[in-house]
Amino acid sequence: MSREPFFRRKTAISYKTEEKTVMRGYDLSELAEEGYSFCDALFVLYQGRIPPEAEEKMLKYEMGVFLEHSMSPSAVAAIGVSAGRPNLPCAIAAAVSTFGGVHGPGAAHGYMLNKYLERAQREGKTVDEMAKILVDEYMDAETPVMGMGQPQHIDSDPRAEPIHVKQEELKLEGVYLEFQRAVEKYFHARRKLEGRSKVGVNVVGSGNTALMEIGFSPNAGWCLGSVCRGYSCAAHALFNMKKGRAWGASRNEPMVQMIDLSMIKYVGPEDRVVPKQAERQEYARKQKEEGEYKKWAI
Numbered sequence: 001m002s003r004e005p006f007f008r009r010k011t012a013i014s015y016k017t018e019e020k021t022v023m024r025g026y027d028l029s030e031l032a033e034e035g036y037s038f039c040d041a042l043f044v045l046y047q048g049r050i051p052p053e054a055e056e057k058m059l060k061y062e063m064g065v066f067l068e069h070s071m072s073p074s075a076v077a078a079i080g081v082s083a084g085r086p087n088l089p090c091a092i093a094a095a096v097s098t099f100g101g102v103h104g105p106g107a108a109h110g111y112m113l114n115k116y117l118e119r120a121q122r123e124g125k126t127v128d129e130m131a132k133i134l135v136d137e138y139m140d141a142e143t144p145v146m147g148m149g150q151p152q153h154i155d156s157d158p159r160a161e162p163i164h165v166k167q168e169e170l171k172l173e174g175v176y177l178e179f180q181r182a183v184e185k186y187f188h189a190r191r192k193l194e195g196r197s198k199v200g201v202n203v204v205g206s207g208n209t210a211l212m213e214i215g216f217s218p219n220a221g222w223c224l225g226s227v228c229r230g231y232s233c234a235a236h237a238l239f240n241m242k243k244g245r246a247w248g249a250s251r252n253e254p255m256v257q258m259i260d261l262s263m264i265k266y267v268g269p270e271d272r273v274v275p276k277q278a279e280r281q282e283y284a285r286k287q288k289e290e291g292e293y294k295k296w297a298i
Contacts, residue, residue: 013045024048039063046220054170055214059224061166062207065159066225068232072152073098075236082237083248095233096226106225109146109208110218113179127175131182139190147180147205148187156200163206172213180209269296 014023021028024044031041036050039059043051051059069075078095082088100106112134120130138145150157167177184201191199211221245253251260275283287293 026050042224043215046217046223047215049215051214054172058167058170058172058210058214062163062210063224063228065163066203066207066228068235069229073103074229074233078233078237079240079244080248082240083244083246085241085246088234088237088241091237092230092234095237096230099222099226099229106146106204107218107222109204110212110221112146113176113209113212114218117175117179127179128182131179132186134183135186135190139187145183145187147208148184148201149199150202153200153202155198157202157206159203160201160206163203163210164201167210167213172210174213176209176213180205 012024014021016022023031023041025048026044028041031044037056037060039056040050042059043049043055074095077098078091081091081094116130116134117127119125120127123130125133135145164177164181167173180201184205188198191197207225208218208221211224212218216224240248248260
């Protein structure tokens with residue numbers, strides 16, 4: 001029987017033989033032997049290049065500050081899933097799956113920056129002018145400006161501004177940082193004009209800005225953040241598996257558990273009698289006619 005494949009799967013990422021694993025043309029073992037770091041390898045993996053030291057330091061710094069964020073939707077998901085005692089990767093996958101429009105890493109902020117910067121080029125506007133347009137259009141439409149605000153850090157995300165500062169220290173300022181700084185300036189001015197409280201930049205607003213400045217696409221940034229926070233989610237799940245009680249509802253613990261029955265406040269329909277089958281048609285007709293069911297429909 002022929003061992004020739006029916007088709008060949010193309011990839012530009014890597015290949016391997018019995019002797020080596022080659023990623024984007026570089027022998028992975030040789031990269032490690034030469035002292036290139038995990039962050040260096042991420043540049044090779046996503047961009048196909050070895051970064052200068054400043055860019056590697058920027059990525060290392062950002063992944064360090066983004067690694068852990070205590071109780072957040074992803075950590076809660078990891079803990080909740082691990083309470084059922086599945087295999088550990090199930091809890092990690094569930095936690096990482098919470099990253100999206102309002103939590104954790106995401107691509108929306110990067111796409112927003114790219115969209116308006118491209119528009120500035122087309123319309124012959126400066127970065128500063130386009131930042132004001134962005135803020136006004138989003139706020140006029142009552143749409144959240146991506147990268148601004150964090151529900152647990154009311155005054156300001158403590159991770160965000162230091163990322164901006166680190167980017168400046170490493171002399172990696174470019175059009176993305178200029179634009180993000182301008183967006184923040186006009187966002188604060190608009191809220192002040194409307195008599196609203198100050199809302200600071202969050203770690204996505206500053207972090208994605210830095211990542212895009214050093215060449216990562218919005219989706220690549222989303223991937224990097226997911227992998228980075230995945231370590232933390234794994235730790236939360238593993239801690240709960242080793243130290244917590246299965247089910248997360250034990251009444252013998254000194255602190256109320258995640259799904260203890262005392263945590264539940266039912267606000268649905270009051271207890272009601274199940275109709276006999278002979279009464280079903282008339283009962284169903286009245287329910288639809290009265291329409292009260294609509295306020296419970298989801």
